[in-house]
Amino acid sequence: MAIHLYKTSTPSTRNGAIDSQVKSNPRNNLIHGQRRCSKGRNARGIITAGHRGGGHKRLYRKIDFRRNDKDISGRIVTIEYDPNRNAHICLIHYGDGEKRYILHPRGAIIGDTIVSGTEVPISMGNALPLKSTSTDMPLGTAIHNIEITLGKGGQLARAAGAVAKLIAKEGKSATLRLPSGEVRLISKNCLATVGQVGNVGVNQKSLGRAGSKRWLGKRPVVRGVVMNPVDHPHGGGEGRAPIGRKKPTTPWGYPALGRRSRKRKKYSDSFILRRRK
Template identity: 85%
Template sequence: MKILNSMAIHLYKTSTPSTRNGTVGSQVKSNPRNNLIYGQHHCGKGRNARGIITARHRGGGHKRLYRKIDFRRNEKDIYGRIVTIEYDPNRNAYICLIHYGDGEKRYILHPRGAIIGDTIVSGTEVPIKMGNALPLSAISSSTSRKPYALEEACTVWEGVLIDQKEESTSTDMPLGTAIHNIEITLGKGGQLVRAAGAVAKLIAKEGKSATLKLPSGEVRLISKNCSATVGQVGNVGANQKSLGRAGSKRWLGKRPVVRGVVMNPVDHPHGGGEGRAPIGRKKPTTPWG
């Protein structure tokens, strides 16, 4: 077994095709709290009320318990401590269990570099530190102070990102700060930049809006009253994992994708013909023409 690119993605000795082609991420266990989980009844899975397939290639999959994630971060000015880092089957990012000073316990998305024992806080006047949540209005247009830079803030040690940056006592978010879990509507909770390894950059502020550069490259205006979390979402190597076999895909609730050229004409416009035949059209089409 060896680690790929120091991202805690393990490659195993090639004894079977599944281990030869597959990779395994960090072995993060999941022991969720009963009051923070609930079951979901997935009926149909890609079918409408009449049982007709409306979204292809969906079905099956392992049963899941949904974890209640605190995207709003509305425990204002109350410090919390990271107690566990857990696996969540409903997303590719890890989650953290936070114990707040008032006894409240909540899950949040795991920020890159956060370890067990770190403290976080949310509010309007909180330090610019990884995992802290604050409104975009807490912005300093001055460039004299360096922003929270991912490359300088974290280092890799045995596949684990460790935060080396000293905690800043300033409460102004400088331009260029890396953020995630960004609100679109005030009080609704974070809706943008929540996937594993996702990060946005605060590039400007003007009037009542702040300009953000999203992971897709889109430059978007967001109200400065909306909040965001400092740092990058953890598990940055999620896109480098290989499932290795078809069964692992079925566990995720994804069914096989069949090419139209191997179907019959009744099933797809590309189907039919003797042997390996071309699609018989100038350009490819969907199953519905």
């Protein structure tokens, strides 16, 4: 992904850096409207996720995470921008006339051919089970869009630049190293797409101004120590005061900054061999 640096002709473009423009011209039968976000509020109107609200209207693109069009080859026609995710998406024209969106694999270009199934070659963009009858995925293969439950569609490694590695196979399970560093067991029958998700340099972008952040639906972040006591446990005091506690807390009084929030005795604990970093 090419990074375009702005000239410092105005204060708002100073230090700005964006990726090369990828046009968005979605097909009408693959998009639909969506309800405006709840701005971080629950059904009672209470803020449960801060710094959210506003933002530009978006149309949702229907992404094919299941890749269940078996043994029908498709051709990449366009590479488009998706406002609902950091990764770019590809429009695929299949041989039977169907058209679908998928996540853009890194290195894929317009005109490339992809296919999904159990007897497909291990090449970039192809979707196949972690263990098939004839095409055995070798250890060390880079994969993304990985299923957790067979037939439900890919749920792991879907963000821009995300990639997981197949590190072992034993019995009915395969061992994967996920982008978070977690080592997890997945059924060998689950589908995964070969390669890495595209738009790898998304973290190199610099919006350059606050307005660009607001277009994304992200509001300013305010420190709790400068609030009033009624708004945050860190608030209050005369002048510039410390938080007044041994350890920092969330606005609701729970321990913050490093406290593990995962449920104990969760059903998936038996599948996780090493927790994420």
